[in-house]
Amino acid sequence: xxxxxxxxxxxxxxxxxxxxxxxxxxxxxxxxxxxxxxxxxxxxxxxxxxxxxxxxxxxxxxxxxxxxxxxxxxxxxxxxxxxxxxxxxxxxxxxxxxxxxxxxxxxxxxxxxxxxxxxxxxxxxxxxxxxxxxxxxxxxxxxxxxxxxxxxxxxxxxxxxxxxxxxxxxxxxxxxxxxxxxxxxxxxxxxxxxxxxxxxxxxxxxxxxxxxxxxxxxxxxxxxxxxxxxxxxxxxxxxxxxxxxxxxxxxxxxxxxxxxxxxxxxxxxxxxxxxxxxxxxxxxxxxxxxxxxxxxxxxxxxxxxxxxxxxxxxxxxxxxxxxxxxxxxxxxxxxxxxxxxxxxxxxxxxxxxxxx
Ligand SMILES: Cc1cc2nc3c(=O)[nH]c(=O)nc-3n(C[C@H](O)[C@H](O)[C@H](O)COP(=O)(O)O)c2cc1C
Numbered sequence: 001x002x003x004x005x006x007x008x009x010x011x012x013x014x015x016x017x018x019x020x021x022x023x024x025x026x027x028x029x030x031x032x033x034x035x036x037x038x039x040x041x042x043x044x045x046x047x048x049x050x051x052x053x054x055x056x057x058x059x060x061x062x063x064x065x066x067x068x069x070x071x072x073x074x075x076x077x078x079x080x081x082x083x084x085x086x087x088x089x090x091x092x093x094x095x096x097x098x099x100x101x102x103x104x105x106x107x108x109x110x111x112x113x114x115x116x117x118x119x120x121x122x123x124x125x126x127x128x129x130x131x132x133x134x135x136x137x138x139x140x141x142x143x144x145x146x147x148x149x150x151x152x153x154x155x156x157x158x159x160x161x162x163x164x165x166x167x168x169x170x171x172x173x174x175x176x177x178x179x180x181x182x183x184x185x186x187x188x189x190x191x192x193x194x195x196x197x198x199x200x201x202x203x204x205x206x207x208x209x210x211x212x213x214x215x216x217x218x219x220x221x222x223x224x225x226x227x228x229x230x231x232x233x234x235x236x237x238x239x240x241x242x243x244x245x246x247x248x249x250x251x252x253x254x255x256x257x258x259x260x261x262x263x264x265x266x267x268x269x270x271x272x273x274x275x276x277x278x279x280x281x282x283x284x285x286x287x288x289x290x291x292x293x294x295x296x297x298x299x300x301x302x303x304x305x306x307x308x309x310x311x312x313x314x315x316x317x318x319x320x321x322x323x324x325x326x327x328x329x330x331x332x333x334x335x336x337x338x339x340x341x342x343x344x345x346x347x348x349x350x351x352x353x354x355x356x
Pocket of ligand 1: 015103
């Protein structure tokens with residue numbers, strides 16, 4: 001993965017997000033500011049009877065961005081993970097195979113997959129060993145810091161170091177913390193210091209300032225951005241410009257946001273058999289993030305959660321975004337429960353600067 005790192009700035013990756021980061025979403029990211037440097041697919045579920053999901057394969061096979069796409073797998077059965085990795089490598093233009101060690105969903109963890117694997121380091125060691133032997137190309141991992149406590153990361157680091165990973169992306173929270181706490185950059189920094197491979201920092205990057213803060217506090221080779229990019233797809237362009245020291249960068253207006261929502265609506269509609277009401281429900285998955293900070297009292301988010309028809313949906317978007325002039329707020333509101341804890345990142349950076 002070292003060969004993919006830009007010489008003059010950190011690498012930018014779009015975080016994998018189930019039922020969000022499909023091919024149409026990736027296309028919309030590309031057309032709004034140029035997108036990230038690297039994509040990661042939603043996870044392929046792996047078990048004894050699993051077949052490669054056709055819709056997820058599209059985000060690899062039909063991806064015309066020219067950017068590398070990592071294929072992510074989730075599962076715990078060694079022969080099935082090996083079989084799936086080899087199938088993906090053989091038949092599809094993947095830039096690498098990524099293993100999910102972070103999904104906190106109880107149904108996934110109970111099966112000892114995703115974040116659940118962090119409770120069984122013996123089995124995880126065996127999985128990493130077998131996958132490393134079986135994967136001819138790049139083998140990367142996306143992990144959380146531990147299951148219960150961030151301190152578990154010390155043992156995990158030893159394990160990652162043993163298996164010559166090509167890159168490690170770290171969501172700086174434990175499984176039990178889900179999305180509710182600030183991230184713990186000091187553990188990402190420990191990985192940067194101890195591992196040979198590039199480390200990508202993930203969690204709570206919602207703006208240029210939070211991205212800079214996470215880079216400062218971790219020394220990571222790259223940033224992986226998820227929910228912040230749903231809210232603001234231009235965030236990759238903004239981060240790229242800031243890292244290159246360019247002062248001029250796009251600042252999305254409310255009208256730009258409206259056009260982005262239109263592109264999402266139309267792009268994702270063409271991907272499935274279109275059903276108006278179901279499509280409005282699908283749009284709400286994105287809108288929960290986009291709505292953060294549109295108004296001071298959260299009225300837009302409240303209302304968008306309640307629309308059921310395209311007519312109501314577009315009327316609300318038009319009256320909120322087109323009827324007013326102005327810019328998208330640089331960050332979500334600090335009290336946002338959807339983007340919990342990002343303020344702590346910036347506070348730590350300013351404290352460090354004050355003490356320096
Ligand atoms: C709706 C949603 C779906 C997600 N699906 C995945 C997934 O399929 N694989 C994965 O590794 N992480 C998944 N994640 C976690 C994200 O990749 C990322 O680690 C997390 O959102 C923190 O980064 P952020 O603060 O930039 O959003 C998901 C997160 C969300 C919000």
